Amino acid sequence: MSLFYFIDRLSMFTGKAFAWCILILTLGGSYEVFVRYLLNAPTGWAYDMSYIMYGALFLMAGPYTLSRDGHVRGDVVYRLMPQRVQAAIDLILHILFLLPAVGAMMYQGYLYAQESWGYWEKSIFSPMGVPIYPLKTLVPIAGLILFLQGIAEASRCVRCLRDGYWPERMQDVEELETAILHQEEERRKHGETTPDITQGQEGAKR
Template sequence: MQYLYFVDRLSMFTGKAFAWCIIILTLGGSYEVFVRYLLNAPTGWAYDMSYIMYGALFLMAGPYTLSRDGHVRGDVVYRLFPQRVQAAVDMVLHLIFLLPAVCAMIYHGSLYARESWGYMEMSIFSPMGIPIYPLKTLIPVVGVLLFLQGTAEVTRCVWCIKHGYWPQRLRDVEETETAIMHQKEAEHADQLGTGGRS
């Protein structure tokens, strides 16, 4: 369990750290709109900043989303399975698809990043010549984080198969709909506990 929580905390930390890219994107985009349309003086860096920040955010959100069990799945049938069956299905999918794909991402991403660093690759779409090798370095870094989170998910599946229930995930931010649902469940449990008396 310590390994699960360590990896979950690591994914949570990196995900939240890179979530600040949204603020940078918003401020940079707003500034660009202001100077382009009101001052007629567009910047040379806004496009590059937006795709580099968005790329970093998109990449680093992967391990965080996996740690929150937030990736999209077709769960029309899956959610009807007992938890042990769900865990077995998840474990097979992680071992056959996720972990090999992430290993390929680490290997090829490392080659890609090394090549980019070798000639200090600059953006070909920018008159400013903005360096993009740091962004390409994130590819193998994210691969390692995804591999760690993937092994944590396999460990979580083994736990569920053994004990019959999923181990608890770290508490974090929730969608409003989920938070309301949890609040209603707690209120319903309180009403049942007091015999329905107000």
């Protein structure tokens, strides 16, 4: 499991590191609005900055989202299945679709980046000539990390098939709804009941 957790940590570190792109996007976009509409002096780099930052965030957040099981899935029926059946379905999908597709992404992305570096490709959408070969280099890098995370996810499926339950994931930031559900599960495990808010309100009135 230490190898799987190492891959999870790598995906988590990558995702959180590139999350700073959101701050750069926000500051850059705000600055562009200010100088364009108040000073009538638009920049020549804001558009390039926005799609480069968003592209980098989109690419490098993929492995992190997979490590948190955060990708959208049609789980109306899936969530009602036994965990071993869920693991079998996921394992088949990882092997048949995810890993081959990501392998193609790495291969083609490498050729894509190599060609871009060959002539020091620059943006054609602004007079600034912003370099975009660093962004294209992220395609095979993101593919590699996503491939490793896919192997870790497939290994989780194998462990679930063997043990009958999903192995725990590393603790991380959670949505409020998910945190509340986990608290409710812990209460049920310890035989505690959920506080009845209406009773408390009636007692307060009395």
